Amino acid sequence: MAQPHDLGTIIDAHPFFKGIDAELRALLVGCAANERFEPGDRLSREGRPADKFYLVRAGHVAVEAALPGRQPIILETVGENEVLGWSWVVEPFLATFDARAVTPVRAVSFDGTCLRAKMANDPALGYEVLKRFVPVITHRLATARLQLLDLYGPATAPELEEKVKKVKKAKRKAG
Amino acid sequence: MSAEPKDPMLPRPFRIEKVRRELSDTFTVEMVPEAGGEFAFAPGQFNMLYVFGVGEVPISISGDPADRSRLIHTTRAVGAVTNAMDRLKVGDVLGVRGPYGTPWPVEAAFGRDLVFVAGGVGLAPLRPAITMAIANRDRFSRVVVLYGARTPDDILFKKELERWRSRFDMDVSVTVDRATQRWGGNVGVVTNLVAKRGFEPARTTAFVCGPEGMMRYSAIALEKAGVARGAIYLSMERNMKCGCGLCGHCQWGPHFACKDGPVFRYDRIADLLTVREL
Numbered sequence: 001m002a003q004p005h006d007l008g009t010i011i012d013a014h015p016f017f018k019g020i021d022a023e024l025r026a027l028l029v030g031c032a033a034n035e036r037f038e039p040g041d042r043l044s045r046e047g048r049p050a051d052k053f054y055l056v057r058a059g060h061v062a063v064e065a066a067l068p069g070r071q072p073i074i075l076e077t078v079g080e081n082e083v084l085g086w087s088w089v090v091e092p093f094l095a096t097f098d099a100r101a102v103t104p105v106r107a108v109s110f111d112g113t114c115l116r117a118k119m120a121n122d123p124a125l126g127y128e129v130l131k132r133f134v135p136v137i138t139h140r141l142a143t144a145r146l147q148l149l150d151l152y153g154p155a156t157a158p159e160l161e162e163k164v165k166k167v168k169k170a171k172r173k174a175g
Numbered sequence: 176m177s178a179e180p181k182d183p184m185l186p187r188p189f190r191i192e193k194v195r196r197e198l199s200d201t202f203t204v205e206m207v208p209e210a211g212g213e214f215a216f217a218p219g220q221f222n223m224l225y226v227f228g229v230g231e232v233p234i235s236i237s238g239d240p241a242d243r244s245r246l247i248h249t250t251r252a253v254g255a256v257t258n259a260m261d262r263l264k265v266g267d268v269l270g271v272r273g274p275y276g277t278p279w280p281v282e283a284a285f286g287r288d289l290v291f292v293a294g295g296v297g298l299a300p301l302r303p304a305i306t307m308a309i310a311n312r313d314r315f316s317r318v319v320v321l322y323g324a325r326t327p328d329d330i331l332f333k334k335e336l337e338r339w340r341s342r343f344d345m346d347v348s349v350t351v352d353r354a355t356q357r358w359g360g361n362v363g364v365v366t367n368l369v370a371k372r373g374f375e376p377a378r379t380t381a382f383v384c385g386p387e388g389m390m391r392y393s394a395i396a397l398e399k400a401g402v403a404r405g406a407i408y409l410s411m412e413r414n415m416k417c418g419c420g421l422c423g424h425c426q427w428g429p430h431f432a433c434k435d436g437p438v439f440r441y442d443r444i445a446d447l448l449t450v451r452e453l
């Protein structure tokens with residue numbers, strides 16, 4: 001099992017906490033643990049308490065949504081050097097989606113309850129953690145919007161109708 | 176020997192030697208000139224392909240520029256002409272005008288990291304440049320291919336991607352926008368792959384090809400990663416008619432997409448990409 005000083009080194013090496021102040025990092029270490037997951041293991045389940053977030057060190061995790069009558073859809077994958085989970089910091093602290101290990105995964109997990117308490121007591125830590133999570137959240141929002149655009153899909157019916165109208169108009173103009 | 180006609184509006188007949196189904200709506204045709212001879216082109220250039228009695232469309236060349244014996248085009252059947260082309264068989268004849276347009280500046284990127292960002296069928300116009308990069312592999316630092324598709328079933332040139340990925344001197348990453356649990360690879364937009372990098376931004380030249388929206392956001396992601404605007408190139412599509420700068424049909428702001436493009440340097444067109452209705 002990783003010792004706290006090892007966890008500190010791992011946290012320092014992960015891009016998510018790159019350059020963090022040593023004192024703040026020491027507070028993080030107190031809520032951290034080294035974890036391993038096998039393919040198929042669940043890191044979080046939709047609707048259950050989101051009591052952890054993870055710095056992924058190796059492997060791939062699929063963030064999934066299961067809808068009745070359909071195969072579970074993978075919304076995104078999170079891999080090495082990325083961070084998984086932000087529901088732990090947003091009330092009511094419940095997981096929005098399932099997270100499943102696709103490959104063997106090594107990660108550092110952080111206990112959300114422990115970290116929230118420390119953040120409430122130490123605004124500098126709270127600011128530092130949120131400052132790092134906000135870009136992750138905005139990035140995920142932006143990429144979700146891009147996925148919604150369905151950039152590679154066929155033109156939608158309204159787009160095709162619009163195109164046909166334009167061509168007809170141009171032909172009428174040309175006589 | 177090159178069999179280029181003097182009249183740029185006169186198509187040359189090419190006989191189809193092979194037709195390959197790539198995806199449910201995407202196919203590749205391999206052709207040879209009826210009159211014999213060779214066909215020289217630079218990666219990124221396109222031809223006007225004429226389905227007799229139906230019409231003409233601009234399609235990028237997807238073959239190996241070092242192989243002048245055959246002409247290869249990969250396209251998606253989306254309109255009247257490409258749907259008619261999809262019905263052609265071995266032995267049928269297509270009219271070909273070209274090659275036209277500006278190429279990917281592969282040689283100008285010698286000595287640098289070369290990053291290809293492709294989306295959907297946009298991998299086809301990049302394929303000649305990737306082939307050329309592999310043929311000149313020792314002249315580049317890193318060669319990276321980042322490819323995004325809609326679903327795992329929409330991945331173009333799957334076998335070729337696997338072959339490229341198996342090389343030790345090339346990084347190939349593939350992602351899809353949506354997938355079920357049968358897919359074990361990346362899920363997410365192709366810009367996510369750009370963010371993960373694997374190249375040195377300050378010495379990177381990037382070639383981007385795909386749907387316009389995908390190219391716009393990929394260029395933004397590359398710039399955010401530290402790649403200079405002047406080192407990013409995009410292949411633009413507009414409604415081309417003559418293909419050689421005569422008719423003005425494909426005018427795009429101050430540019431003609433057929434003559435000044437299709438490959439444009441990003442710093443010259445970045446502002447145009449956000450102009451609506453252009």
